[in-house]
Amino acid sequence: MFRAALRLSVSGARSLTRSRPQYTxxxxxxxxxxxxxxxxxxxxxxxxxxxxxxxxxxxxxxKGMNTLIGYDLVPxxxxxxxxxxxxxxxxxxxxxxxxxxxxxxxxxxHKEIYPYVLQExxxxxxxxxxxxxxxxxxxxx
Amino acid sequence: xxxxxxxxxxxxxxLSRRGVAVFSTSGVKMASHGGVTEQxxxxxxxxxxxxxxxLPDRPYKDTLxxxxxxxxxxxxxxxxxxxxxxxxxxxxxxxxxxxxxxxKPTGEWKTVLGGIFFFIGFTGLVVLxxxxxxxxxxxxxxxxxxxxxxxxxMLDMRVNPVEGFSAKWDYEKGQWK
Numbered sequence: 001m002f003r004a005a006l007r008l009s010v011s012g013a014r015s016l017t018r019s020r021p022q023y024t025x026x027x028x029x030x031x032x033x034x035x036x037x038x039x040x041x042x043x044x045x046x047x048x049x050x051x052x053x054x055x056x057x058x059x060x061x062x063k064g065m066n067t068l069i070g071y072d073l074v075p076x077x078x079x080x081x082x083x084x085x086x087x088x089x090x091x092x093x094x095x096x097x098x099x100x101x102x103x104x105x106x107x108x109x110h111k112e113i114y115p116y117v118l119q120e121x122x123x124x125x126x127x128x129x130x131x132x133x134x135x136x137x138x139x140x141x
Numbered sequence: 142x143x144x145x146x147x148x149x150x151x152x153x154x155x156l157s158r159r160g161v162a163v164f165s166t167s168g169v170k171m172a173s174h175g176g177v178t179e180q181x182x183x184x185x186x187x188x189x190x191x192x193x194x195x196l197p198d199r200p201y202k203d204t205l206x207x208x209x210x211x212x213x214x215x216x217x218x219x220x221x222x223x224x225x226x227x228x229x230x231x232x233x234x235x236x237x238x239x240x241x242x243x244x245k246p247t248g249e250w251k252t253v254l255g256g257i258f259f260f261i262g263f264t265g266l267v268v269l270x271x272x273x274x275x276x277x278x279x280x281x282x283x284x285x286x287x288x289x290x291x292x293x294x295m296l297d298m299r300v301n302p303v304e305g306f307s308a309k310w311d312y313e314k315g316q317w318k
Contacts, residue, residue, distance in 0.1 A: 062196040069195055091217045093228060094235030095196055101240040102195035129220030133239070136229050141245040 044076050051082035054089070061086050065099060074106045074113050077120035084121070088128050096130045097138075104133070190238045201237045209234055 038046075050056075050064055065083060068075050075083075080103060087096040100118075107113035118125075118132060125132065133139040181187070186198030205213065209230070215223060216231055223231070232239075281287055300306045311318045 065196050066194050094232045098195045131228050138239040141241040
């Protein structure tokens with residue numbers, strides 16, 4: 001949902017094609033790039049699977065998070081939940097808090113995204129005992 | 142190709158303000174001997190505070206005190222049993238600045254603006270000194286007295302009498318039209 005909102009604000013060919021009519025070919029034939037275009041759901045599923053790897057190591061967690069934050073989107077709560085659980089498996093509370101900070105920063109001027117994400121993640125945060133940056137008082141310099 | 146000596150200072154200069162802070166040199170000895178400062182070892186993973194890199198290559202503190210080590214052990218258990226201070230301590234072991242601290246305004250603009258005004262002011266002083274010590278003497282043809290005589294001569298000569306200079310002078314009344 002947030003990805004669509006952000007993508008529409010980015011002047012890229014990808015966002016323009018969202019309003020174009022769907023082709024009925026089995027391989028989605030867009031006229032702006034070659035190959036099949038990954039849907040939002042496929043993107044989310046791929047990242048959830050990445051973080052859900054049971055024996056994920058610390059490097060993979062870092063690499064995954066840094067790459068994900070590098071994209072022009074705010075990750076869906078389900079991806080973040082998988083990432084937080086990966087932090088738990090790696091016994092890394094600090095990184096879990098850092099991930100929440102990064103999400104807030106990624107939202108940029110869209111102030112409604114971060115509270116929504118926290119709301120969606122609340123059960124996971126409570127279960128794992130992850131404090132929000134606000135609870136620790138580190139949201140203000 | 143000139144080899145790029147990537148000193149910490151040089152890197153800090155190249156990086157822009159947004160999203161980036163200076164690479165921390167914690168854990169790397171900056172001891173100086175014989176007047177030569179040691180350069181950051183770029184062959185090992187470095188820590189950095191960057192908005193676009195939430196999880197740096199290594200923790201901020203890599204030499205842990207006994208208290209830190211026992212806290213790290215406690216981290217392996219349920220996090221609900223950690224107090225707020227412990228959670229904060231774990232964060233600070235791993236990271237240097239929080240996102241809020243990274244994004245804090247620096248007030249650098251005041252230094253920049255102040256520097257600009259200072260140097261403009263200094264330049265003004267240089268120009269002023271120049272006016273009194275460098276410029277040659279004032280030409281006498283620019284004195285009011287000389288200019289008046291010049292205007293009178295131009296009118297007597299009927300310079301541009303149709304549409305220009307002398308056309309604007311009323312010869313009967315002896316004044317400008």
